[in-house]
Amino acid sequence: MRIQVINPNTCIEMTHSIGESAKKVAAPTTEIIAVSPDHGVPSIEGHYDEAISALGTLQLIKEGRENQVDGHIIACFGDPALHAAREIADAPVIGIAEAAFHVATLVATKFSIVTTLSRTRIIAEHLLHEYGFVHKCSNIHCIDLPVLELESNTEETYQKLLEHCLKAKQQDNIGAIVLGCGGMAKLAERVAQEIDIPVIDGVTAAVKLLEGLHGLGLKTSKWGDYNYPIRK
Amino acid sequence: MRIQVINPNTCIEMTHSIGESAKKVAAPTTEIIAVSPDHGVPSIEGHYDEAISALGTLQLIKEGRENQVDGHIIACFGDPALHAAREIADAPVIGIAEAAFHVATLVATKFSIVTTLSRTRIIAEHLLHEYGFVHKCSNIHCIDLPVLELESNTEETYQKLLEHCLKAKQQDNIGAIVLGCGGMAKLAERVAQEIDIPVIDGVTAAVKLLEGLHGLGLKTSKWGDYNYPIRK
Amino acid sequence: MRIQVINPNTCIEMTHSIGESAKKVAAPTTEIIAVSPDHGVPSIEGHYDEAISALGTLQLIKEGRENQVDGHIIACFGDPALHAAREIADAPVIGIAEAAFHVATLVATKFSIVTTLSRTRIIAEHLLHEYGFVHKCSNIHCIDLPVLELESNTEETYQKLLEHCLKAKQQDNIGAIVLGCGGMAKLAERVAQEIDIPVIDGVTAAVKLLEGLHGLGLKTSKWGDYNYPIRK
Amino acid sequence: MRIQVINPNTCIEMTHSIGESAKKVAAPTTEIIAVSPDHGVPSIEGHYDEAISALGTLQLIKEGRENQVDGHIIACFGDPALHAAREIADAPVIGIAEAAFHVATLVATKFSIVTTLSRTRIIAEHLLHEYGFVHKCSNIHCIDLPVLELESNTEETYQKLLEHCLKAKQQDNIGAIVLGCGGMAKLAERVAQEIDIPVIDGVTAAVKLLEGLHGLGLKTSKWGDYNYPIRK
Amino acid sequence: MRIQVINPNTCIEMTHSIGESAKKVAAPTTEIIAVSPDHGVPSIEGHYDEAISALGTLQLIKEGRENQVDGHIIACFGDPALHAAREIADAPVIGIAEAAFHVATLVATKFSIVTTLSRTRIIAEHLLHEYGFVHKCSNIHCIDLPVLELESNTEETYQKLLEHCLKAKQQDNIGAIVLGCGGMAKLAERVAQEIDIPVIDGVTAAVKLLEGLHGLGLKTSKWGDYNYPIRK
Amino acid sequence: MRIQVINPNTCIEMTHSIGESAKKVAAPTTEIIAVSPDHGVPSIEGHYDEAISALGTLQLIKEGRENQVDGHIIACFGDPALHAAREIADAPVIGIAEAAFHVATLVATKFSIVTTLSRTRIIAEHLLHEYGFVHKCSNIHCIDLPVLELESNTEETYQKLLEHCLKAKQQDNIGAIVLGCGGMAKLAERVAQEIDIPVIDGVTAAVKLLEGLHGLGLKTSKWGDYNYPIRK
Known part of the structure; x- marks a missing residue:
């Protein structure tokens, strides 16, 4: 199983430390891929930072899909872009x-x-x-x-x-x-x-919840509001 | 008074019709400036569209600030980026x-x-x-x-x-x-x-609420979570 | 536009000061008519005072209707008789x-x-x-x-x-x-x-909200529980 | 024990039938005094009727106090003037x-x-x-x-x-x-x-609840918002 | 009328004192039968004690039914086994x-x-x-x-x-x-x-509420989830 | 890791089928121990059945503790005795x-x-x-x-x-x-x-959640109301 851990801010040290935390609890068969956006905000400390970080987060979700990861974690305590991410992902997405x-x-x-x-x-x-x-x-x-x-x-x-x-x-x-x-x-x-x-x-909680969903064969529902975005 | 009416999607016809609706109820002394982002989604029909539209919306809020408008309307029924917009605006911001x-x-x-x-x-x-x-x-x-x-x-x-x-x-x-x-x-x-x-x-409701706030001399609170984003 | 500002208690000084506050924010084209009941309680400081003040308030609403005012404000923080007032008024009624x-x-x-x-x-x-x-x-x-x-x-x-x-x-x-x-x-x-x-x-908030409703052409709904009282 | 059953409307037949219902379940030692206001509305079918009926109801509560009844029932399903009645009564007051x-x-x-x-x-x-x-x-x-x-x-x-x-x-x-x-x-x-x-x-439920409160020696609290109205 | 007051713990002194409190407010025609289980916990100070006490409580409810009491009180502040007791009792059951x-x-x-x-x-x-x-x-x-x-x-x-x-x-x-x-x-x-x-x-409140329900001829509903347990 | 799956009713076939479901999703290193009480109710179809089943469930939790299992599942949709079980268990307990x-x-x-x-x-x-x-x-x-x-x-x-x-x-x-x-x-x-x-x-959801808690090193909190029952 491969889990993409997204740090929605651009602070590389935090991405690294979040990744390390995730790895500590991950099952031996789970690969942790810690990523952060190239552009955005160095830390998320308000509504505006959250909204801005959404774009980078969603871009990373898309990359995760292309890499066929089995689950995504949005590792910011405001769970930014969580619902949006679930629309474009079929694998489960969990906010910390x-x-x-x-x-x-x-x-x-x-x-x-x-x-x-x-x-x-x-x-x-x-x-x-x-x-x-x-x-x-x-x-x-x-x-x-x-x-x-x-x-x-x-x-x-x-x-x-x-x-x-x-x-x-x-x-x-x-x-x-x-x-x-x-x-x-x-x-x-x-x-x-x-x-x-x-x-x-x-962060660690989300890793184990994702491993659990994976074990249950559960993915983000594609029936209803989490279905893929409507193409125009 | 000048009110910026933001259509968060890129559909120009809708921007126009929203602007016309706003003008119909605006006071004679109120100028309506209907805008929409250059890039984004042509219509907002889900969580993902909303998250994407936030960026264009916030960019337009910033332009509105530079133009010193007296109030902003986010004219999409999901009120996308409302809290974020209030952080960067001092004039009031209202979602429809x-x-x-x-x-x-x-x-x-x-x-x-x-x-x-x-x-x-x-x-x-x-x-x-x-x-x-x-x-x-x-x-x-x-x-x-x-x-x-x-x-x-x-x-x-x-x-x-x-x-x-x-x-x-x-x-x-x-x-x-x-x-x-x-x-x-x-x-x-x-x-x-x-x-x-x-x-x-x-849309029309928001115009009159903004005119009311303007008449009361009320602006978005800069005490607490709607204060300007923290600079890093 | 003419707004009737009702001070539900009998304190004339308060009626006056409330009226002055209302005038300060009213549009140039808005006339403020500050009134208070002849009989009732000099101040509203509990459930009983509220119930008693309702009668005078509703009587004033009726006078306002006869004078064809365009909106009513109930200027006591308990919003006494608000729902009742909306039944007998077709113009909008707002509690402070x-x-x-x-x-x-x-x-x-x-x-x-x-x-x-x-x-x-x-x-x-x-x-x-x-x-x-x-x-x-x-x-x-x-x-x-x-x-x-x-x-x-x-x-x-x-x-x-x-x-x-x-x-x-x-x-x-x-x-x-x-x-x-x-x-x-x-x-x-x-x-x-x-x-x-x-x-x-x-008080001032209610003035601007009423002006807004007036500008929208909105009146108290006469469909449902705010319809005129049933005649017996 | 003496219970005052107040029919807040002026329909004598209803006052009578409510009184009869109350008597059916009252203890042998409980006297039921069914009353209705002289003036008011013949039936309560909305917010306005309720507000109007409050005055008569409160007048009757005062009469009940003078007669030293041991409890009051407000026998209209909207419980009109309940909080107000509790302020002026020391005996318990219950809405149906x-x-x-x-x-x-x-x-x-x-x-x-x-x-x-x-x-x-x-x-x-x-x-x-x-x-x-x-x-x-x-x-x-x-x-x-x-x-x-x-x-x-x-x-x-x-x-x-x-x-x-x-x-x-x-x-x-x-x-x-x-x-x-x-x-x-x-x-x-x-x-x-x-x-x-x-x-x-x-109606019958309120009779038995009042008898219960009486048996417990409980009266309307005079500490806090149910204390007697403040004299001006 | 006969009311069974169940002390769900095994402390006889408490059963006695609860019974005495109940008797103080009971009507002259009401008999109070204070009981406690033979086995269980001496005091109820947590979720576990509550769950354990349920068994003794329900056994006592059954004995009360055989004795055809007219109401049951569960005299522990957590209301243990209240819903279950109502299923097996036709007389009313009240938690303190x-x-x-x-x-x-x-x-x-x-x-x-x-x-x-x-x-x-x-x-x-x-x-x-x-x-x-x-x-x-x-x-x-x-x-x-x-x-x-x-x-x-x-x-x-x-x-x-x-x-x-x-x-x-x-x-x-x-x-x-x-x-x-x-x-x-x-x-x-x-x-x-x-x-x-x-x-x-x-305890005393429950006595008077039960006397009230008795006077109203009301028993625990046998329509729906309080019906007798399904026999297997 | 060893998980005790408790079927709170006495139906052996159901215990077996629940155990099989649990095994299907359990990690290779997780042992599933499906158990049911010797005495109790053959199915849980109401409040009373639930209360009765609590005793057998808690007895099984105790046995699980003696066997040092790493987690307990209460496999009845009413989550009977969940809070009580958490008091006596240090390993996590989850209701289905x-x-x-x-x-x-x-x-x-x-x-x-x-x-x-x-x-x-x-x-x-x-x-x-x-x-x-x-x-x-x-x-x-x-x-x-x-x-x-x-x-x-x-x-x-x-x-x-x-x-x-x-x-x-x-x-x-x-x-x-x-x-x-x-x-x-x-x-x-x-x-x-x-x-x-x-x-x-x-059932399967609880297995994966328990595995997750185990991987996080999390046990039922012993600070507060889930602490071990107070000894008398």
């Missing part, structure tokens, strides 16, 4: 936010999200609302460090992240924590060990 | 779906939507859910004619539209009908006269 | 709470309300729930000053209001503030300038 | 719509409503939404006979009612039926026997 | 959580819950969600004392309970408090007198 | 209803359920509501054949199932179908091939 939400509810009744910036909090709220997980999410914490700090200043980020995860654990009546950024994937394991509750990272 | 929903609830307790294709029904459902109008919308009817038929085959479209509007009026326990496509704007008045209940078209 | 909510969501993803008394908080909650804006409202702040203080002690009210608006801006993850009382209309502009985010007052 | 909804959910997972006019359907929808019973109500059926037909033409009404109750039983996946009009109280038992599922009438 | 929620909304617009353990908070949340009372409940407070402390250490429990009830009254914008444990029934009156707002205990 | 819902939303925006009996429809509705998938499920179809017919009369069941799946595909605006019974697992593939849209069976 939805992946993390689904998996979290399998091991805990409620979870909190720890994410990067306050201004992207609304994006997480919109997704929780659209996907139906509003009542499963107790709180959203923002460490208020730019996304790219996750690459350049890992240790400070880790300490901030840890601090907010501990607060969430103590105050939010939750059983698990969801990390709200693809760039946090590499820190998930370390945080989990330190705070001793399940910490869900969407 | 939200405009129609808001206006409909001011004259009726419930409304139904009559739109083009069954496959875009889910887009309307997502918007109703996100905006909070789920309980205000009684039903969604699809005439199942392609968007571009609205330009090339107006009479057949009108008859189909009329038939579905009548059914909605008789069966849905509603007080108003929302037309679910920018291309239907020119038919709104004729339908309304024939079926004798309020028929809301989002 | 709904007006403020609609307008706020056009310039920000979330808003907070700053209102007068804790005991009327539930009235705002009921309206948010009925209109569908629950997920758009982040918080409700109460300055806990009686409604009539807004007339007699404007400066202290202003300082209290300012303090709560600042708190809302800093803590609530919002982009706009809604003022929760007709008597606050005159303070909206001053507060907005000081705290530098959109501050929405329902 | 809420009474019926509460009781129905104690004997069935879901219920349907059979009511009079299509145009009042929205009133039931608003109450279900406000009270939290939206997911408990499967459907709302309207027999489309005027309220006063319930007094003047009982047999035809009964047949129409029966027909709709049977349809609801067969099609709605429900366990109980709620009758949506005070005037239907007298028909509840006959319908229930014929269709053999629980048929809930709000 | 639902009883308390229903009654609280008849005397106040919003309530808070004060319960025992933080870990059972989710059980209350699930019930509020299922029953439709999410928007009626302002907050859930946990005194974090084990259920059995309610029997062995009443005074400390009372002080803790009082402290949390006072906090709820002051901070939660509520009109009533719901006690979240059958073992708290005996403390309800004392707390209510001290904090002077309605304090609802589900 | 939740498994099917999660997987369906990864390949389609909306799905319909095709299940056995009308009377269990409410169980599916409760789960959709609790899990947050209400807006993702378009409709629930019941073939109204007893659960055990799935074993004894496979061909008739298949034809009925097919008929309802086709209807759902044509009428419900969906992209996928969820089969609402463990006994339908063996028919999923055949139905899917014939109707050519994704058909999700919860």
Whole structure:
């Protein structure tokens, strides 16, 4: 099985680290192909960045199709262009936010999200609302460090992240924590060990969900709104 | 006051007809500037078309800013790139779906939507859910004619539209009908006269809402998630 | 165009100040007729006051009809008798709470309300729930000053209001503030300038929404539950 | 114990029949005092009638207080002036719509409503939404006979009612039926026997709920928004 | 009338105290039969305890049927086995959580819950969600004392309970408090007198609701999902 | 990896067929251990059957723990005893209803359920509501054949199932179908091939989700309400 992991921003270091995270959990028979667009935004920190990144993401989905990959991951916590990607792909496509939400509810009744910036909090709220997980999410914490700090200043980020995860654990009546950024994937394991509750990272979660769909022989439905775009 | 009306698809006829509809209701002191992107999709009939159209739409928003327009309308019923557009604009930006929903609830307790294709029904459902109008919308009817038929085959479209509007009026326990496509704007008045209940078209609704915001001195909030995109 | 602005309480000073606020934003061609009932309650500070004020409000709506005004505003934040008023009016009727909510969501993803008394908080909650804006409202702040203080002690009210608006801006993850009382209309502009985010007052918002509906040729639907009351 | 049963309309026959229904289920030690306003509307068939009836209803609540009754019932399915009545009463006040909804959910997972006019359907929808019973109500059926037909033409009404109750039983996946009009109280038992599922009438339900509250020593809370109206 | 009050845990002291609470409010003609299972768990403090207690509860329901009691109360705040019990009983069955929620909304617009353990908070949340009372409940407070402390250490429990009830009254914008444990029934009156707002205990509430259903001649619906279990 | 698949009813044929379905999709390195309780109900067709089956299910979970399995599946569409099982298990536990819902939303925006009996429809509705998938499920179809017919009369069941799946595909605006019974697992593939849209069976879905959680090193959270039951 071959999984295309798309980092929708142009930060190569993040693409690399997301790819490494994906590889860590992938089955021996699963090949991880981590990619990012040539053009776009170096980090996704708002609605505009998301909309712009959609184009590169969809271009990469098309390349993935040509390469006949068996599944696609959109590795940005806003799940940008997810519905659009499913229209042009026949293989399954999973966003890391939805992946993390689904998996979290399998091991805990409620979870909190720890994410990067306050201004992207609304994006997480919109997704929780659209996907139906509003009542499963107790709180959203923002460490208020730019996304790219996750690459350049890992240790400070880790300490901030840890601090907010501990607060969430103590105050939010939750059983698990969801990390709200693809760039946090590499820190998930370390945080989990330190705070001793399940910490869900969407990148790794998405890999295993895709392997699962592949094992079930399930592909994106081509009946209804996920059918291929209408040719004009 | 100058309002930029963006048709997110590349169909010039539709841009023209949307512009004409906007002009009909605009105040004498309001100038309507109807535009559409050079590149993109000729009609928006799904998630993919929407994502692609976002780029052209945002480019036009930027041009509008340079021209210092006083408000922007995104004239596609999926409100594509609405949040992103608000980030880069300081003038207000309104989507025609939200405009129609808001206006409909001011004259009726419930409304139904009559739109083009069954496959875009889910887009309307997502918007109703996100905006909070789920309980205000009684039903969604699809005439199942392609968007571009609205330009090339107006009479057949009108008859189909009329038939579905009548059914909605008789069966849905509603007080108003929302037309679910920018291309239907020119038919709104004729339908309304024939079926004798309020028929809301989002293009004209958005013009008047923008004029209202302008009169109130209100602009898109630059506090929070609609602030200008973070520079990297 | 002639708009009847109804202050549902009997406080003449408030009627005057609401009328002045309305005039400030009205188009040159719009005449504002500010009225209040002869009998009723001097301020509306609970469910009972609301129910009592309905009678005077509906009587004024009838007078407005006889005078053939082109729109009615119910200028109390509980939108008392709104549905009833729409039954007897053919011109559009708008409540200032709904007006403020609609307008706020056009310039920000979330808003907070700053209102007068804790005991009327539930009235705002009921309206948010009925209109569908629950997920758009982040918080409700109460300055806990009686409604009539807004007339007699404007400066202290202003300082209290300012303090709560600042708190809302800093803590609530919002982009706009809604003022929760007709008597606050005159303070909206001053507060907005000081705290530098959109501050929405329902009175002025309703004026512009009514002008918009008028421009669209839209009236209260007479199909369904807003039809004229059944004669017995 | 003394219970004041308020028929908010001026139809004496209905007041009488509602009183008789209440007496049928009242405990031997409970006195039923059925009253209706001198002025108001002969039947309540819309938002306007409801608003108008509130004044008479609240006047009667005040008289009930002077007579030191131990509980009040508002016997119109729209629960008009319920919150207002609770402000001025210290004894408990119950509306027949809420009474019926509460009781129905104690004997069935879901219920349907059979009511009079299509145009009042929205009133039931608003109450279900406000009270939290939206997911408990499967459907709302309207027999489309005027309220006063319930007094003047009982047999035809009964047949129409029966027909709709049977349809609801067969099609709605429900366990109980709620009758949506005070005037239907007298028909509840006959319908229930014929269709053999629980048929809930709000008048009788409210009597027993009030007796229950009385037995618990519970009165309307005077802490918060149900406290007595603020004196000016 | 004979009411079977089932304490789903095996703690005899609690069965006794629940029975005494029930008797205090029961009508003179109502006999209270307080029972608890021979086997099971001494206290119910989580999902597992609840599932285990279901078996004993259902066995007691069957015994109640053989004894032809006229109603059953499941006196644990999680309402364990409620739906199942209704299938095998023809007499009505009421859980104390639902009883308390229903009654609280008849005397106040919003309530808070004060319960025992933080870990059972989710059980209350699930019930509020299922029953439709999410928007009626302002907050859930946990005194974090084990259920059995309610029997062995009443005074400390009372002080803790009082402290949390006072906090709820002051901070939660509520009109009533719901006690979240059958073992708290005996403390309800004392707390209510001290904090002077309605304090609802589900045991006594359920007794009066059952007496009410009995007076209405209403039994658990045998049409639909509450019909007797299908024999195989 | 070893997965314990629990058929909560005592029908050995169904245990066998469920086990076979599980094996078909399990990874080569995954061992499937299909078990059912010695005592309980031969099929689960209502709330009571569910409650009774919980005991056997929890007993089997305990046995699974002693055998140190790496995951548990509760293979009945009502997910009986799911929360309780998670308290006593440290390995993950997944119900087949939740498994099917999660997987369906990864390949389609909306799905319909095709299940056995009308009377269990409410169980599916409760789960959709609790899990947050209400807006993702378009409709629930019941073939109204007893659960055990799935074993004894496979061909008739298949034809009925097919008929309802086709209807759902044509009428419900969906992209996928969820089969609402463990006994339908063996028919999923055949139905899917014939109707050519994704058909999700919860048994196979749960196997792959468990393998995924195992690969992620995720276990049921022991922080909060899923912690081991409190010892008394």
